[in-house]
Amino acid sequence: MTYSSFFYSEILAIFRRKQDAVNALVFFLLVITLFPLGVSPSKEFLQPAAGGIIWCAVALAVLMSVEGMFKEDYNDGSLEQLVVSGLYLPVLVLLKLAVHWFAIMLPLLVLTPILSQMLFINWEILWVLILTLILGSPALFLIGTIGAALTVSLRRGAVLMLLIILPFYLPVIIFSTGAIAAAQVGQPYNGQLAILGAISLMTLTLSPIMAAVSIKASVN
Amino acid sequence: MTYSSFFYSEILAIFRRKQDAVNALVFFLLVITLFPLGVSPSKEFLQPAAGGIIWCAVALAVLMSVEGMFKEDYNDGSLEQLVVSGLYLPVLVLLKLAVHWFAIMLPLLVLTPILSQMLFINWEILWVLILTLILGSPALFLIGTIGAALTVSLRRGAVLMLLIILPFYLPVIIFSTGAIAAAQVGQPYNGQLAILGAISLMTLTLSPIMAAVSIKASVN
Amino acid sequence: MAFESINEFISMGTHGPYVWSVYGISLILLLGSYFASVKAKKNQIKRLKQRYLREQKS
Amino acid sequence: MNWIWFHKLGSPKWFFQWANKWSKFAFVIGLVMLVVGIAWGLGFAPADYQQGNSFRIIYIHVPSAILAQSCYLGLGVAGLVSLVWRMKMAPVFIKAVAPLGAVMAVIALISGAIWGKPTWGAWWVWDARLTSVLILFLLYMGVIAIQNSLDDMQLADKAVAVISVVGLINLPIIKYSVEWWNTLHQPATFTITAKPAMPMEMWLPLLLSTLGMYGFIAAIAMWRMQTEVLVREHRSNWVKKEILDNGI
Amino acid sequence: MISADLGKPLHSNLDLSISGLVIERSERILCDNFSCVVKAGEVARIMGENGAGKSTLLKVIAGILQPLEGQIFFSGEDISYHRDMLHRELLYLGHHAGIKAVFSVAENLNWYCPNQTSDAIELALDVVGLAGYSDTPAHQLSAGQQRRIALARLWLTDKKVWLLDEPFTALDVKGVAVLEAKIKQHTDAGGLVILTTHQALDDSLSVKEIKLV
Amino acid sequence: MISADLGKPLHSNLDLSISGLVIERSERILCDNFSCVVKAGEVARIMGENGAGKSTLLKVIAGILQPLEGQIFFSGEDISYHRDMLHRELLYLGHHAGIKAVFSVAENLNWYCPNQTSDAIELALDVVGLAGYSDTPAHQLSAGQQRRIALARLWLTDKKVWLLDEPFTALDVKGVAVLEAKIKQHTDAGGLVILTTHQALDDSLSVKEIKLV
């Protein structure tokens, strides 16, 4: 096994399981529909809440799809093989994550403009939303990976994983919705964006190593 | 294997895995906290939205905990053993479901009064909320089982399961929040409660059979 | 004809962009479904033919 | 009533040959009606006195909306047939039609959204009718997702049948709940249910294009089902004979 | 009907006969027009290479998979569509043995064999070499030990028809011997065993070999 | 250093020696002060009953589990804490073989052995009896066939140290013979094999038995 053969096989696996990416997308759409139906369909409610709704939906969709990232590898023994492959585990985690980010986030970004119309977001605000998504979503994936690695050996990891990880998502969600809310009332929002980027960068250095440690502990 | 030994072992399994029930509870709590943090903590926003928020959280928590209901049984081969046990599968499904309902919903019902205080729900309305939960939640479990049985053979079934099941949850959510909203403006809400009960009864007859069909197809 | 001229037909009052984009998108989706289905059938037939011929030879 | 054709439809071979005969017929008739209906509606029907020319979107909007619902009904019935009578063609039907239904729902949504902009001033409102089409689309995506996610064909067949049947029973509930929901939360500002008494020159092309859409989709569905039959029955002698002798 | 041969118990009239079975798996015909009869008191071993379809055949008999064509008769009755009658007499052990990881060894057995006293269970565990493990959670055991829990069911059941898919995997030499002895005892008492294995069986077991081609 | 014995390749100086190993599992000491040496050209078979700790020992050597105490030396260097050097020469096959269900047989091998031509892969598949299956998704294969995919890696690798945990499970008689021959060939060429199995091995393989008590 080499880094490139690992990377290639990850891409292949994503292609084989492309329905998974579609599922994440439809799930995203579904969660967004839940709010108008469950709470209120009026513009007065939806417009101010839109940033929060979209970010909650993104967080859930990312979490749900990251959750299973190592499951299959664990069950079929590939994870063990990665550990003994002699390759540097954090790099493998990062490669896997990059592939997942592309597969999940790109379609999601494409869908966002349409959905923001349904939640009455203005075109100007849309750009802020997309910026927060691009800057913040890496953090979602990176944090999620740690949870996925920790819960991989549990058969019923989904709820537990949500539990462990959601609190760590809160800062990302708060700063993102903060930026959007600021933009909606015409205030500057560069500060929030900078913090989002900083969180992503920080998790980028930290999370692959933590995930690798967790994987090594899970495989036994 | 007999019905009673199956039932007993389900209770035992729930006790062994009591963390799962706790997790569902905490997840419920977490989703509810997400709203004030992500959208707005003001009473004007939360009070009218409270019914919808609690019901969305309940639906997600139930869905997430039902999702793994058959996973372990499938992976260790017990599901196969159930199929060849000579017992009537729909009854087994129903027994399992009953145990799960108690384990998840009872603590959740206990927690509801506290949470509804946090969302500014009045005490009079609280009763309506609890009534809708008691009448509607069986439907959530029953419908969810079908999805869980269908996706049991997938390692990464969580997203798919949410996807196929959430649309069917919409009526339950809509009628429940409808009843609460009606109560909040002082209108009668018996009609909605009756419909909720009717949905639960209908799914009670349909879903164990459908779940059994799906289990038989999944085990191979 | 409900329109005086071809230009008027294209502009549809002020609603031209709406009407024509709807029909454009619909046309693409319908044609897409049509060609995808026909092509899938042709491909399957071709694949089977090759397989049967190969089997006959061996 | 003679039910023989129904039982025969359960036989892949019989269906394949039946579809060979009728699919082209349905396609040609459907296409002609669709083109005539739309051309009539676009070019010759009078403009609406309220909405002006934007109402011409109706000639694609209503056919696709009707088709989206009919296809889902079809899925449900096929699911029931598949579970109860284990008819071989039923899962084939579901697999072939679900994506078409989804496309129809998408066209209804897109055309409605674009129509909404000049008429209501918004691309989207959470109206009961609109929302129920959106949910219908989500239901289709559920069927498609489960079909594609399960590798085992028999399991996938059972799974989509189960979901379709559950959908069949729940669709009225969903529709009713959504309608009821909207009337409670929000006074219906825009009703598309109240029919404007349509003059004949508007209504006839609508009928034509709707019937045409039925024919068009039926033909495509038959081809897709034939493809699926070829995939599933490729080891049977009649497929071999059909392909080698008739050169289809 | 009372059996003439007094050495055998009443059940000895049971048999399993398969006729004209056609099984398909991922578009490949695995057995085409397969027929065989297994009678009470016999050990039938299904022979075949890797991928021949042994596990699949066992699953079809157990009713977990559906055959394409063919009938299965159990004691003369057609059970091709309704396995209930067979299930009342059936013990099936597949590749995955149905052992719950969170349960202790004794709890796992209690679940499957609710009518047994805990003494009987201790005894069975002793025989399969798990004495002293009865309160250990199953997930803390080695591959072979987990397998042994499932096999302990054989000592605690009165089911007559055993379908065992590779029952000897992961067992050590002692374990194999104990299991072979149990199978012999079961068939001597009028039971019926169908098994698959790639290992050579002990000669004391008179095995009827059924070839899958 | 050039080996004096010309019959053996350069690598033949590699050996694995374990000294004073103490392994604990779920609060039970499995091997207490365990030592052994395995040299190039040797097949070491770890002997022990079910639950003795064979799989655990292999995992400790591979670095998947940590020992409580003790050292492991690889070609004279202490690798107790850093397995990188060993991993460069290691091929480990556990109970789960690391075969991805969605990949075809060939893709599975491509992943592990990226430097091999597709001809080489076809050849290896041919040897392990999977000729013609290279495009079949792995989940459509039987237990033994999936096992064979993992084993095909042995024909495609130049790693010298093989740790094989029950490599013969689920294999049919022919498969066992092929694998035994391969192991022999590997050790003859200066490789080092440590394996566990409950089956009797062929006599042509000269095995060094290591007892776990």
Ligand code: HEM
């Ligand atoms: C995304 C937005 C929309 C969706 C999903 C939608 C959906 C539907 C559906 C499901 C039907 C029923 C077809 C049938 O069964 O007869 C329908 C009919 C109709 N729609 Fe829409 N619609 C949308 C937007 C609009 C807009 C903006 C208008 C124009 C103001 C409009 C005008 C009509 C008309 C006139 C009918 C025919 C009414 C009838 O014959 O019952 N729709 N639409």
Ligand SMILES: Nc1ncnc2c1ncn2[C@@H]1O[C@H](COP(=O)(O)OP(=O)(O)OP(=O)(O)O)[C@@H](O)[C@H]1O
């Ligand atoms: N996941 C685990 N958690 C805790 N304890 C374990 C675990 N796996 C095994 N053990 C314990 O370690 C001991 C050795 O297990 P191991 O799997 O190494 O045995 P083995 O020699 O490979 O047996 P077998 O022949 O059955 O494969 C067992 O007695 C068991 O109690």
Ligand SMILES: Nc1ncnc2c1ncn2[C@@H]1O[C@H](COP(=O)(O)OP(=O)(O)OP(=O)(O)O)[C@@H](O)[C@H]1O
């Ligand atoms: N889940 C599956 N999906 C599709 N095809 C399968 C599946 N499992 C097995 N097959 C196919 O069925 C055939 C028989 O498989 P089966 O497991 O019955 O073999 P077996 O005789 O038990 O082999 P082994 O000795 O390896 O256990 C295999 O050739 C395989 O191609």
Ligand SMILES: [Mg+2]
């Ligand atoms: Mg097998």
Ligand SMILES: [Mg+2]
């Ligand atoms: Mg072991």
